[in-house]
Amino acid sequence: MVKPSGAQCNLDCAYCYYLHKEALLEQPKLARMSLQVLEMHIRQHIEAQSGDVVVFSWQGGEPTLMGQEFFEAAIALQTKFRKLGQRIENNFQTNGLLLDESWCAMLKRHRFLVGISIDGPAELHDIYRVNKGGGPTHRHVMQAVQLLHRFNIPFNALCVVNRVNARKPIDTYRYLRDTVRPQIIQFIPGLEPIGFQKVAPNHWETGNALTINSLLAKPSASSSVVTPWSLDPDDWGYFLTRVWDEWLRRDYGRVFVDQFENVISQMFGQGPQKCVTAPTCGKGLALEHSGDMYSCDHFVYNEYRLGNISQVHQREMAFSEQQRTFGNAKIETLTKYCNACEFLGLCWGDCPKNRFIKTPSGEFGLSYLCAGLKQFFAKAVASRQEISRRLA
Secondary structure (H helix, E strand, O other): OEEOOOOOOOEOOOOOOOOOHHHHOOOOOOOOOOHHHHHHHHHHHHHOOOOOEEEEEEOOOOHHHHOHHHHHHHHHHHHHHOOOOOEEEEEEEEOOOOOOHHHHHHHHHOOOEEEEEOOOOHHHHHHHOEEOOOOEOHHHHHHHHHHHHHOOOOEEEEEEEOOOHHHOHHHHHHHHHHHHOOOEEEEEEOOOEOOOOOOOOOOOOOOOOOEOOOHHHOOOOOOOOEOOOOOOHHHHHHHHHHHHHHHHHHHOOOOEEHHHHHHHHHHOOOOOOOHHHOOOOOOOOEEEOOOEEEOOOOOOOHHHEEEEOOOOOHHHHHOOHHHHHHHHHHHHOOOHHHHOOOOHHHHOOOOHHHEEEEOOOOOEEEEOOHHHHHHHHHHHHHOHHHHHHHHO
């Protein structure tokens, strides 16, 4: 995941896990990837691929801050370094505020897949997704959505499920399904522990860690271990199970919800489609504007820096011992509680960045979202027979 503008963004979303990187990594006030670094990345990324398809993922911050000329240059470089028979694909995640007809013409011409960040209807979206002045942004996002439809550009909707919209699952889902009408709906849990701006995952102080289901761990508690906007585990379970019921009853085979397609893939032996539910991780490396590479998009901290592509080929960093250790730690550090869980094969302990509470027996390293995930997996497994009938 390439961050060409670093952590800079034209929004000030309360729950953003990346804005603080500007201070943490001491980024310049106008962080921009140079054409030199861009060329190094594209050449190295293509060199490292052995398959017929090479995917470039542009994120941020906000990637549209780079301007169209940057992406035109990227396309030209991809054409220059592309191997015979390779197909290049591009996607980027945007808040949509800068998208206009000119942008959409460029995206259409180069066949970009777009990800639009939207948290539901205006009354839910505008709670946390605000501009630099604290004002609402929903209207502008929907203008971008309408443009994408008009230009027939495929796009996905990325919805951060937070403390508020988690309690409005059907309102959120139906709005995305019926009004936004994306190609894919992605739900991700909005969750960060207190102090995440400075403390890297797995470098937490474990002595005062709370136990699963402790009321003191709830986002509403004054001494909570998570930020006030973070998702309550029980609300995560409620959200996913309520949307699952609606989706299975009305939209199965018609609406693509990534969590649901993922769990079905796992239940029927086709493996995970998402890193968070795989036994190991480490394939979602992040490249900063400077050429610095990190183990994961959610682990952009100095402790997880792999090197700089101006000094080490990114292929070497991706397969380095440091990165292999990082990826394998996901399964090697599972708690006994996880290993004994009936849903282990669907969960694999969740994302390591979420493992900061204790099991009932006091073992540290359990996902904060465990209780909610169990609710959802129980619901999904109970639907297996119904899904088998539909697949037949």
